[in-house]
Amino acid sequence: MTMYFSSISSLLDAIPAPDETARAAALAHWDALAKPLGSLGTLEEDIARIAAVTGDPDVRLQSRTLLVLCADNGVVARGVTQTDSSVTAVVAKALAEGNSTVCHMARQASCRVVPVDMGMLPHEPIPGLVHCCVRPGTDDITKGPAMTRPQCEQAVLAGANLAARAAEQGADILATGEMGIGNTTTSAAVACALLGLVPEEAVGRGAGLSDAGLARKRTAVKEALALNRPDPADPLDVLAKVGGLDIAGLCGVFLGTAACRMPVLIDGVISAVAALCAARLCPNAREGMLASHVSAEPCGRRLLEALKLHPLICAGMRLGEGSGAVAALPLLDLALAVYHGGRTFGALGMEAYTPQEDKP
Numbered sequence: 204m205t206m207y208f209s210s211i212s213s214l215l216d217a218i219p220a221p222d223e224t225a226r227a228a229a230l231a232h233w234d235a236l237a238k239p240l241g242s243l244g245t246l247e248e249d250i251a252r253i254a255a256v257t258g259d260p261d262v263r264l265q266s267r268t269l270l271v272l273c274a275d276n277g278v279v280a281r282g283v284t285q286t287d288s289s290v291t292a293v294v295a296k297a298l299a300e301g302n303s304t305v306c307h308m309a310r311q312a313s314c315r316v317v318p319v320d321m322g323m324l325p326h327e328p329i330p331g332l333v334h335c336c337v338r339p340g341t342d343d344i345t346k347g348p349a350m351t352r353p354q355c356e357q358a359v360l361a362g363a364n365l366a367a368r369a370a371e372q373g374a375d376i377l378a379t380g381e382m383g384i385g386n387t388t389t390s391a392a393v394a395c396a397l398l399g400l401v402p403e404e405a406v407g408r409g410a411g412l413s414d415a416g417l418a419r420k421r422t423a424v425k426e427a428l429a430l431n432r433p434d435p436a437d438p439l440d441v442l443a444k445v446g447g448l449d450i451a452g453l454c455g456v457f458l459g460t461a462a463c464r465m466p467v468l469i470d471g472v473i474s475a476v477a478a479l480c481a482a483r484l485c486p487n488a489r490e491g492m493l494a495s496h497v498s499a500e501p502c503g504r505r506l507l508e509a510l511k512l513h514p515l516i517c518a519g520m521r522l523g524e525g526s527g528a529v530a531a532l533p534l535l536d537l538a539l540a541v542y543h544g545g546r547t548f549g550a551l552g553m554e555a556y557t558p559q560e561d562k563p
């Protein structure tokens with residue numbers, strides 16, 4: 204794969220500040236349209252956010268790509284999931300064949316799906332799966348670190364390079380997704396470390412878990428944090444010790460899109476945890492992030508609050524694969540239909556009004 208970024212420092216250095224002139228132009232255009240000021244809420248904010256990150260108020264989202272990073276997690280050995288790790292490869296194959304759940308949504312939303320092996324256990328060849336495998340699954344975080352720091356950095360850079368390649372191929376926006384049995388455990392551990400939460404506040408049932416399984420999962424997260432002692436001030440340390448290759452890769456996707464001045468949709472908790480790592484590594488990386496939905500997992504809302512982002516959808520979704528991110532695309536299309544086609548106050552012979560001038 205073409206290397207666009209070869210070190211974490213060069214990647215972080217490549218991330219520009221947002222273009223506030225473009226954001227102001229987009230917001231001014233929303234305000235000129237004949238509708239109550241700010242009445243499309245987060246949709247207006249998001250279109251302005253896209254203008255700020257691209258530097259262009261003429262926002263277009265014709266070409267969309269969903270990157271689904273697939274990886275396995277050693278912590279599955281602790282009985283923290285309903286299914287075993289073999290399901291990661293089964294779903295990765297379905298993603299590559301256009302048959303997994305998100306593929307059906309992506310077709311409807313005119314979004315290309317790119318599944319990527321970031322660190323799956325050995326599996327049968329899967330035609331169409333992009334190979335970026337850093338190592339075949341992580342180690343069990345309750346026994347030691349998930350991976351080494353260099354491996355974590357390699358995954359972050361691979362994610363950033365995937366984003367850069369999508370940008371080069373003409374993508375206007377990226378959606379983030381993942382597939383990796385056990386990754387709601389690693390995500391909860393990363394969320395606890397970054398947000399200072401106790402496992403009870405972050406750990407949920409993931410893809411489905413009994414009460415006994417949920418108790419095991421909380422214990423596993425508690426033990427992983429106590430043993431590895433990740434440094435909350437060092438997101439790469441947290442990712443390497445209690446994260447996963449999918450989360451590290453997604454962190455890189457968020458940094459890479461920011462460096463390429465491209466907007467990017469956050470999906471559920473796994474994606475949001477990666478987004479928070481990226482924002483902690485480089486605050487300007489937050490500027491192009493759009494929150495699609497609030498995951499039903501316990502730390503879903505807290506992660507978005509920490510990112511200071513408003514979600515477009517609150518539907519109790521908890522699927523992964525990038526399903527929430529893809530679900531937001533048609534909403535952005537609706538917003539753009541108004542943004543580009545809506546009549547201005549002037550065109551309708553009305554006087555524009557400003558927030559300062561309340562009219563009766």
Ligand SMILES: Cc1cc2ncn([C@H]3O[C@H](COP(=O)(O)O)[C@@H](O)[C@H]3O)c2cc1C
Binds near residue numbers: 294384410523524
């Ligand atoms: C058939 C199947 C399809 C999925 N598609 C996404 N996930 C979701 O569930 C996994 C996380 O949940 P946990 O931490 O409980 O393993 C991730 O792979 C996520 O994408 C799936 C899970 C399953 C079982």
Ligand SMILES: O=C(O)c1cccnc1
Binds near residue numbers: 408500522524
């Ligand atoms: O929030 C998510 O993305 C999620 C939740 C449960 C299972 N898989 C993904």
